[in-house]
Amino acid sequence: MLRYLCRRFAASLLVLVGVSLVIFTIARVIPGDPARIALGPAAEESAVAALRAQLSLDQPFPVQYWRFARGVLTGDLGQSLYSSRAVTTDLAQFLPATLELVFAATLLMVGFGVPLGIVAAHFLDRWPDHVARIVSLLGVAAPSFVWSIIFILAFAYALDLMPVIGRLGDGTVPPPRLTGLYVIDAIAAGDGRAFRDAIWHLALPSLALALSGIGQASRLTRANMAQGYERDYIGLARAYGFTGGEIALKYALRPALIPTLTILGLDFAAKLGSAFLVEAVFAWPGMARYGVNAILAKDLNAIVGTVLVIGVGFVLVNLLIDVIVALLDPRIRARGGMT
Amino acid sequence: MLRRMLMLSLVGAAALTAAPPVPAQAQQRVLRHDEAAPGRLDPSKVPDYAAAVLTMNIYDSLVEARPGGGVMPGLATSWTISDDGKQYSFTLRPGVKFHHGGTVTAEDVVFTLDRTLTLNAGYARLFKGVSVSGPEPMKVVFTLPEANASFLASLVRMPIVQKSTVMGNIKPGGPYGDKGDYAEAWLAANDAGSGAYRVTEHNPQDGSVLVKFPDYFQGFADKAPDMVRIRYGIEAATIRTLMSRKEFEITSQWIPVEIKRALAGMPGMKLVTEAGISYFIMSMNTRRAPTDDVNIRRAIAKAIDYDTLIGMTAIGPGQPGALPMHGALPSGFLGYDKSLPANARDVPGAKAAVAASKYAGNVPPIELSWVAEVPLEEKFSLLIQQNLAEVGIPATIVKTPWALLTQQVTKPETTPHMTQRFAIGPYPDPDALISQNESRFLGTTLKMDWFADSELDRMIPAARAITDEAKRQTLYIDIQKRLLDQRPSLVAFESVATFAKQDYVTAPNLDAPGKGAAAIGSNWLFRTYSVDRTQ
Numbered sequence: 001m002l003r004y005l006c007r008r009f010a011a012s013l014l015v016l017v018g019v020s021l022v023i024f025t026i027a028r029v030i031p032g033d034p035a036r037i038a039l040g041p042a043a044e045e046s047a048v049a050a051l052r053a054q055l056s057l058d059q060p061f062p063v064q065y066w067r068f069a070r071g072v073l074t075g076d077l078g079q080s081l082y083s084s085r086a087v088t089t090d091l092a093q094f095l096p097a098t099l100e101l102v103f104a105a106t107l108l109m110v111g112f113g114v115p116l117g118i119v120a121a122h123f124l125d126r127w128p129d130h131v132a133r134i135v136s137l138l139g140v141a142a143p144s145f146v147w148s149i150i151f152i153l154a155f156a157y158a159l160d161l162m163p164v165i166g167r168l169g170d171g172t173v174p175p176p177r178l179t180g181l182y183v184i185d186a187i188a189a190g191d192g193r194a195f196r197d198a199i200w201h202l203a204l205p206s207l208a209l210a211l212s213g214i215g216q217a218s219r220l221t222r223a224n225m226a227q228g229y230e231r232d233y234i235g236l237a238r239a240y241g242f243t244g245g246e247i248a249l250k251y252a253l254r255p256a257l258i259p260t261l262t263i264l265g266l267d268f269a270a271k272l273g274s275a276f277l278v279e280a281v282f283a284w285p286g287m288a289r290y291g292v293n294a295i296l297a298k299d300l301n302a303i304v305g306t307v308l309v310i311g312v313g314f315v316l317v318n319l320l321i322d323v324i325v326a327l328l329d330p331r332i333r334a335r336g337g338m339t
Numbered sequence: 340m341l342r343r344m345l346m347l348s349l350v351g352a353a354a355l356t357a358a359p360p361v362p363a364q365a366q367q368r369v370l371r372h373d374e375a376a377p378g379r380l381d382p383s384k385v386p387d388y389a390a391a392v393l394t395m396n397i398y399d400s401l402v403e404a405r406p407g408g409g410v411m412p413g414l415a416t417s418w419t420i421s422d423d424g425k426q427y428s429f430t431l432r433p434g435v436k437f438h439h440g441g442t443v444t445a446e447d448v449v450f451t452l453d454r455t456l457t458l459n460a461g462y463a464r465l466f467k468g469v470s471v472s473g474p475e476p477m478k479v480v481f482t483l484p485e486a487n488a489s490f491l492a493s494l495v496r497m498p499i500v501q502k503s504t505v506m507g508n509i510k511p512g513g514p515y516g517d518k519g520d521y522a523e524a525w526l527a528a529n530d531a532g533s534g535a536y537r538v539t540e541h542n543p544q545d546g547s548v549l550v551k552f553p554d555y556f557q558g559f560a561d562k563a564p565d566m567v568r569i570r571y572g573i574e575a576a577t578i579r580t581l582m583s584r585k586e587f588e589i590t591s592q593w594i595p596v597e598i599k600r601a602l603a604g605m606p607g608m609k610l611v612t613e614a615g616i617s618y619f620i621m622s623m624n625t626r627r628a629p630t631d632d633v634n635i636r637r638a639i640a641k642a643i644d645y646d647t648l649i650g651m652t653a654i655g656p657g658q659p660g661a662l663p664m665h666g667a668l669p670s671g672f673l674g675y676d677k678s679l680p681a682n683a684r685d686v687p688g689a690k691a692a693v694a695a696s697k698y699a700g701n702v703p704p705i706e707l708s709w710v711a712e713v714p715l716e717e718k719f720s721l722l723i724q725q726n727l728a729e730v731g732i733p734a735t736i737v738k739t740p741w742a743l744l745t746q747q748v749t750k751p752e753t754t755p756h757m758t759q760r761f762a763i764g765p766y767p768d769p770d771a772l773i774s775q776n777e778s779r780f781l782g783t784t785l786k787m788d789w790f791a792d793s794e795l796d797r798m799i800p801a802a803r804a805i806t807d808e809a810k811r812q813t814l815y816i817d818i819q820k821r822l823l824d825q826r827p828s829l830v831a832f833e834s835v836a837t838f839a840k841q842d843y844v845t846a847p848n849l850d851a852p853g854k855g856a857a858a859i860g861s862n863w864l865f866r867t868y869s870v871d872r873t874q
Contacts, residue, residue: 032742033749039460040386041745041784044467047459054514082377083543084384084527093542149576157580164580165573166545170369283573285545293376293544293572296712298742 008322012315019311020072020304024065027303034298038081055300068304077308078301082294087305090290095309096180097167098279098286102271103181104206109213109264116214117221117260122248124226132218139215145277147208152281155204163201165283172197205282209275213267217260224256258325265321269314273307368870370564370844371587373594376572377543381526382498383454384461388591388763389571391860396549396567398498398532401429401448401479402491404767404856406848408671410492414443414499414533424486424806431477436554437501438530438537445473450502452481457515458523462496462765486804488811492768495858504531535559535866536567546570555866560845562869582608588844588870592836596715599654602839610658611849613836615671616857617763618664618772621723622787622828624758626751629703634696635732636826639757641689642730643723645682649832651718661832666819667773669833671857673808674769674815680823682831689730704733708755711740716759723757749782751789758787761834767857769815770803776822790827845869 035051036043049058055078056064071078077087120132142150155162167182168174175185175194183202186195228234229252237247276288287306294302374389382394401415415429435443452471455463468484483490505522508529513520522531530538535557536549549567551559573581575594581587582602590602592613603610623630623639630636645663652660662670666679693699707724709716720736727734737755739747747753762785764771777799780786798821802814822828838849848855848862855862 030742031740032746036745036783037742041780042386042462042464043460044464047463050459079524084379084381085524089524094544149574152577152580157583160584164577164584164586165570170568280572281574281577283545283570283577285542289572290544296742297377 004326005319005323008319012319015315016308016311020069020308021065023304023307023311024068025061027298027300028061028064030295030298032298034081034300037298072308077305080294080299080302080305082297082299082302087301090302091287091305091309092180094285094287094290097284098272098275098288100167100181100183100202101206101209101275101278101284101286102268104183104202105210105213105271105275106264106268108206108210109217109267112210113214113217113264114221114257114260116218117256118225118248118253120218120222121225121229121252121256122244124222124229129222132222136215136218139211139213140219142211143277144208144212144274145281147211148205148278148281151204151208162204167201167284168194168197169201205278205284208281209271209278213264213271216267217264220260220263221253221256224259225252228252228256254328258328261324261328262321265317266314269310269317272313273310367565368562368872370567370589370865370868370870371570371581372567372589373570373573373578373587373591375591375593378541378547378569378571379543380528380530380538380541380547381523382461382500382532383458383463383526386461388859389569391765392569392863393547393549394498394532395534395860395863396536396865397530397534397538398500399435399443399534400496400498401431401494404492404495404858404861406854406856406862408673408857409767410495414448418491420491420806424488424804425483427481427483427490429479429481431479432556433477435533435556437504437533438552439501439504441501441503443499443501443533444476445479446476447499447502448479449473450505451497451499454500454505454521455497457518457521462493465490465493465496465766485800486806488806489766489768489770489774489803492766492771492858495766495861498532498534500526500531501533535864544571549865551866557866559866560847560869562845562871563866564868564870567865582839582841585841585872587841589840589846590838592838594839596652596654596660599837599839603655603658607842608839609842610654611838611840611846612852613838613849613855613862614662614833614852615669615855616859617761617834617836618669619661619759619761619831619834620828621831622758622760623826624751624754624756625788625790625827627754627756629696629698629732630705630756632696632698633825634692635698635702636829638689638692638696638730638732639727640682640826640829641685641692642726642732643682643829643831644684644726645831646684647722648719651715651722652832652835654837658837660835660837662835664830664832666816667776667822667828667830668769668815668819669764669772669857671855672764672767672769672772674773674812674819676812676816676819679816679819682829684726686730693731702732704735705756706737707734707757708737708739708744709759710744711738713759713761719759745784748784748787754787754789760784760787763834763859764857765859767861769811770799771858773815773818774799774803776818776827788827790825792821792825792827794821843870843872845871 035048039047039051052058056067080087080090083090116132120129123129152164156164163169172194175182175189175191178185178188182198186198234247234251237251273288275286276292279286279289291306294306378393379390380393382398399414401413402410403413405411414432414435416432418427418429420427449471452466455466469481471479471481473479508522508525509519510524511519515521528541535552535555537552538547539550540548547569551565575598578590578594579598583605602608623636625631649661654660663681665677665681668675707720709720724734724736775785776795778791778796781789781791798818802811805811846868
């Protein structure tokens with residue numbers, strides 16, 4: 001198990017170095033002089049040149065990358081031109097909001113998507129399956145920002161039921177920071193009002209973000225379970241007199257979960273970056289929105305920092321999924337030397 | 340088991356979606372407003388509208404933009420200007436308190452100029468070569484390298500920071516020697532001002548919370564907001580919902596015309612405007628064929644259908660988004676002259692100008708660039724393309740992100756033939772906009788025409804050096820005539836910024852069109868606003 005983890009971890013490190021190199025290069029290829037954009041058109045050329053030098057942009061590319069890599073190793077991602085603060089400070093502030101949103105969306109994806117798939121597979125080609133198919137297709141068909149606007153129009157504008165923006169209402173004091181995830185921090189502080197308000201504000205954006213994943217999870221689970229139902233061991237289980245529920249959860253679901261979990265893991269990491277449209281509609285102060293604004297402002301350090309964090313999230317989640325999949329499937333464990 | 344799992348899922352989902360709403364705290368008078376992200380707080384780095392609104396409310400400057408034009412006393416009660424126009428002496432108002440305690444003295448003014456020049460960002464160029472001394476605790480003397488009549492007005496853009504607070508928050512190891520980071524990091528999230536509001540929360544991406552500073556020396560309107568909450572970068576559809584739910588008091592000007600129109604139609608809402616301080620300008624690259632020929636530039640100026648162009652900006656009947664332009668200065672500035680010829684379409688005149696050009700009969704196509712972040716410019720481009728085709732000037736439309744444009748305009752050969760931008764006066768003096776025609780701004784987005792004209796380079800500093808207003812008026816009219824003749828750029832219309840607000844909010848300078856101050860952010864003094872939800 002340890003050898004397997006070490007091998008996966010080493011591969012992950014290589015991936016991260018590659019990601020950093022690629023994004024570092026791409027950020028510098030995007031048109032526009034970051035120093036000029038930051039200082040504005042009226043700034044004198046001397047000021048622009050000084051800022052370029054401060055950012056090491058007057059140095060050869062390898063020197064720039066070396067300075068960046070050295071900074072990363074000491075936990076310094078440089079300063080953001082966009083917010084005038086250390087990128088690490090910005091990320092520490094914005095990342096928890098995105099994490100909270102993506103965690104909630106993932107919970108919904110698993111909580112709704114997988115059971116929907118199980119029901120669809122269990123009632124294959126009957127009306128529950130058809131309903132599940134329609135729900136899944138609806139979720140996948142429209143992008144999350146469209147759902148965001150629909151939800152706002154329906155639940156906030158027309159019905160006036162739900163809050164529209166932010167993580168908490170104007171009158172709610174944020175709980176003392178422990179993780180930066182308001183729901184968890186509110187529980188830790190025993191602050192029921194902040195907890196309810198945080199959940200209330202989280203509901204629409206997380207659902208909008210989760211809908212496509214719910215559809216995906218549902219369809220994958222259904223397809224793989226349907227395949228599983230055709231296997232001999234399922235027939236054997238039936239012959240032994242196991243109930244439908246037992247067969248579904250004990251024998252059909254377990255192998256069917258492997259591709260679903262893999263996709264959900266990838267989806268989780270992808271949502272760290274792609275949540276920006278939902279964040280924009282709900283004025284959610286998250287990292288994805290920060291990253292997009294950084295790209296528009298050509299804020300080099302912030303771009304690289306944001307992508308690196310997403311990369312780390314991606315790698316960690318994949319590592320976790322690999323371990324879970326290996327635990328679920330003894331063949332993978334055996335091949336990977338996890339015994 | 341299956342049933343149990345399904346039940347658990349449903350319970351979990353219900354917990355996420357069915358929590359009861361939490362009522363908002365509504366005891367205070369709160370004003371909620373949106374702006375484009377980011378909200379920059381450091382007064383020495385203010386380059387945009389959002390930051391100007393923040394600094395105008397958090398900081399004070401020696402003089403303030405006066406509604407209707409010019410300046411009026413701020414932190415300074417009076418001032419004198421030396422005969423040679425190079426020395427400005429100010430007497431400071433006694434007893435003006437900073438948010439962090441202590442009062443404003445000459446030391447703070449001297450410190451502020453030093454920090455501004457050291458950081459060399461934002462509006463630092465306005466004070467290049469200026470030195471300041473504080474011969475007495477309540478007196479400061481600025482010495483200019485040359486006579487500059489616009490200096491007084493430019494002080495609107497020098498918000499005074501408290502020396503002790505800033506020095507107490509510097510981070511060592513920054514790029515400014517013994518000043519460390521000169522408190523750049525701290526001032527990015529905190530304030531060191533004396534203004535009507537102090538900052539209690541700030542997130543440059545999410546929003547700022549300002550609360551009343553009860554000791555403010557100029558006082559407040561009767562029902563001035565106790566708290567102002569500014570949100571950054573909110574989607575237009577979201578703002579519409581918030582406005583309809585009365586969870587938002589006043590919008591920014593950046594929301595689309597369609598949303599403004601929809602809001603104007605809702606009960607209890609009204610559109611208000613800010614005019615006279617900004618314009619829409621199209622620059623023509625004078626170093627690339629065919630716009631290097633003045634006749635082609637004149638033909639372009641005559642070919643454009645200005646009425647339709649202005650009509651595209653309209654919110655609705657009686658709600659124009661732009662006004663016809665006379666000359667090259669908006670109506671809020673000294674030098675504006677309604678007798679200068681207004682832009683007008685003249686197709687035969689345009690055709691004659693093309694025929695008089697060296698490209699007659701064979702006009703090469705021009706690139707008509709529009710800024711990708713401003714979709715309205717695409718509509719303008721389509722109209723102009725059609726107008727130019729009518730007079731025999733082929734044009735291709737090019738969508739250009741702002742970041743790319745800033746790079747393109749550094750060289751004449753990469754600068755598009757025609758570029759577009761909205762410009763706004765940073766301080767209430769004609770030099771704020773006219774000086775952008777000096778050749779020192781070549782290669783920046785302020786001057787994308789590449790027109791280095793010795794005549795303008797002589798006339799503009801001359802107008803700046805004279806303190807007599809009547810003489811300056813004449814000189815600025817002459818400068819505009821030169822610009823109209825040579826047409827390096829085309830100021831197509833005066834912009835009218837439109838905002839939607841709730842009826843229960845009063846914003847004096849915005850509620851009285853044409854009575855506003857001619858400086859970015861100066862019509863957003865929240866202490867003069869009223870919020871009365873009992874209406």
